Amino acid sequence: MKYVVSLIVFLWVGLVQAADPLPSWNEGNLKKEIISFVNDVTKENGSRYVRPEDRIATFDNDGTLWSEVPTIELEFTKYRIKEIIAANPALKKQEPYKSLLAKAAGADVKLTQKQILDIVARTHSGMSEEEFGKQVREFFKEARHPKLQVPYTQAVYQPMLELLAYLRENNFQIFISSGGEIAFMRQVAPEIYGVPTQNIIGSFFVDKTEEKNGRLQIMRTAQLGLLNDKGGKPVGIIRHIGKRPIISVGNERNGGDIEHLRFSSENPLPNFQIMVNHDDADREAAYSEKDNASLNASKKFGFKVLSMKNDWKQIFPGKKQIAQQQFTHK
Secondary structure, three states, rough: OOOHHHHHHHHHHHHHHOOOOOOOEOOOOHHHHHHHHHHHOOOOOOOOOOOOOHOEEOOOOOOOOOOOOOOOOHHHHHHHHHHHHHHHHHHHOOOOOOHHHHOOOOOOOOOOOOOOOOOOHHHHHHHHHHHHHHHHHHHHHOOOOOOOOOOOHHHHHHHHHHHHHHHHOOOOOEEEEEEHHHHHHHHHHHHHHHHHHEEEEEEEEEEEEEOOEEEEEEEEHHHEEEEOOOOOHHHHHHHHOOOOOOOOEEEEOOOOHHHHHHHHHHHOOOEEEEEOOOOOOOOEEEOOOOOOOOHHHHHHHEEEEEEEHEEEEOOOOOHHHHHHHHHHHH
């Protein structure tokens, strides 16, 4: 009899563990609230039921889905600068590249926003979309995260991969809305997150159509079309999706996701927002804003604050999980 009881308990515990949609999350209020919200909005005839076509979830990317220390697209920009200067050494004596090289050598140099935008424009434009995509793929083949010593495509947050999967299983439409450049993210995000290219929203440069060698090419110009950050995020979301999300997830660092999450919180439908707080120096990174704007806004507008240190059992995928995810996304 004791054996039978033990077996039943063992099987029951196994079933409960297998049914856990967020196994890398610590048991706590935030995990419970996420599961409760999803149950509420998917329960037909329930008071908080939301139709599948309105189950929109938007996620920031840098610092929300993958590590932003260092910012991966910034590392790509540095990679491109080396190529550009090698092709045109005279740039070493021109601004903003002269200051940038001085900064890379350890000098205390502050670049203006105009200089930064000029650098990004130079490294991200002047080629076709196909050529740019090839540049991005070449970067990801060789680049490694300096702290983790893994490809940048593996510097993703395992708990967020689980949340994406959980929402997808409950008929949520998932979109990435990031300040990162849209074509840059589209080269890797579908494989990493299982989010199709048409569901990726980001900053973009204005394109134009040209005929080259009897074939139409979409050429990238240096004119910025949208900076999908801060107040630009709701603009990108409404232009791309046409409706407010009921779930939005972002992170604190420069206040870039306050309007993103607030836009979701003002949806008349039931809604849920998460602001990620990077407070785990040992496993990932610890940083905050000088004015504490994102966490203050979370308190003001009712966003849930996610503590990486306290809410996540595990931050990055293990080898077995990486292999499973790569197999799933192929």
